Amino acid sequence: VYYIYNGIQIAGQSKQLCMMEVPLGSQTKVYLPDGTVVCLNSGSTLKYSPSFLKQKTRDVYLTGEGYFEVEKNPERPFIVHTNELKVKVLGTVFNIRSYHEDPEVEVDLVEGKVNVSMNSDEKKNVVLSPDECLIYNKERQQMRKDVTDAKRMTLWTTGRLNFVNTSFVSLMKDIERRYNVKINIESEQAQKEIFSGSIDVKLSIEDVLEYIDVDKKYTWTRKGNMIVVQDKRK
Template sequence: MVGLERIFKLSKKLALSIINGDKEALMDLKSELNKNDQDYIIKNLTDKKIGERRRELRKELDRAKALQYRKMTGTRRRRIRFGAIQKVAAVFIGVLGLSYFFYVKSVAIPNEKESLKSDVISLRLEDGSIMEIDPDESTGVIDPYGNIIVKQRPGALKYDQNKDLNELSYNELYVPYGKRYSVILSDGTLVNLNSGSTLKYPVNFIQGTPREVFLKGEAFFSVAKDSLNPFSVFTGELGVKVLGTKFNISSYPEDLDISTVLSEGSVQLYEVKDPMKGSLLTPGHMASWNREGKSISISEVDVSLYTGWIEGELVFKSMSFERIVEKLERSYNVEIINNDEKLNKEIFTASFHVDLESIEQLLDYIKLERPFTYTINNNKIIINP
């Protein structure tokens, strides 16, 4: 019989190591496990009844995370709340965490800051563990229980509908600067994610409940029609509700406005705090919600200017160089330091393809319109007059 007291002490060490982000301590734990310990952990991982009890414990954590996402109004608040949830999760599933760490090769130690700064596409599972996604692979993503939770094909993840599941659980897909990626949700909705974007969504939509996802960054949605279960996208303070349509949302934290451009169908935009006050958007129009003024303005636009990024196109129409720099940093995964202040206010109209043209080619083209000099060192570009 394995020494339970010792196992739980090891579990406590694991929980504290996760909380503190101490990877060296985690590696040291491996040497403390004997054969009986390993057999006990594997049994806890594979026994169905024990698994059911663990899942009951996680349900409350899932509900807490979903509720917090609805209330989320800023990055700072999100970080604090996730930290608290992660600590609770680590304490309650410490024994299971041991088996995660030592027996599931593809699962990394949960660390939100590390994942968001990474230059690889990352998938955060419902338990907080993080997996790296190779965009060129065709395989299945396996959770810590050995279950295939999502299929993978080149350029996209694909979730299947499971009518036997009746509890919401969430995955979170992060696409870093310099990359684009897609996900097909369990209802068939296609979401194209732009560089530097994060989407949180249910692994499985449940019939009779609203379909809700949470976005930070930019994405183009092709929503599967389902009149009985409305689809909503939340971007912090703004919500977008649809039944079946195609639209683009840009909600980068550094941008002053959250913009929604409609390609097909119709959507309703509203403040999360006051859902009764909404604006209806029709195809060929853009709604811009100002973060400071808390107001929505609607204008007619050329939709292609706002959706070309899906195919790798960068389109600048009467755009200041200051705004162009923001887009270049995200699309090419570079840092640009501009010491030419007058250049920031210059207006340019141009189009490029990030998959076919380098950042040097793009800058050289802009130099023909307005001369300046630049140097490149690794991923840092310095512009001078």
């Protein structure tokens, strides 16, 4: 009876998770009970159990983007769960980007090693080394490994919006989250554009949009929290 009773108690407690939620337009740094440091980007949520330090594995649940500096503990692996993937480490530095509305999930490794597996099939796993990334396509349910500049992919933690061969649509989503605005793209030409570079997020959104439109191809109309992008009329 004692063990059954305690099993029920533990199961009940596991449903009540500690949660950190970052509103749009903000970033925050979280210190977990084991000493791990997590930087959370705008529109992100991190959850973990109140019994985090007592469990055999250090499990956290991420929605959005997080930069992790994991405290080493070979006896208790650190596991980040997203809706599609599970990232298992012992102690390392990496970045995970897993927003619900994005078509892909990306894991970039800065230091150490990580093992990334699919929630739907844990036998399908990939081990990453520094400056390697894993990209998971949600629609195809496929993973691929590639080479990356991992430190560049974490520039957002220093106050810069970084993008490498990024589509105009994806870039606008990042700007929406960072500046807490809604951007409506009515330009077919813009949707085909690819961008690379970085932007200081201390700039106003007007300055950011002007910086992106180097060739002066578009017009930007803002009304309250809504921005509309259109082709410039000749």
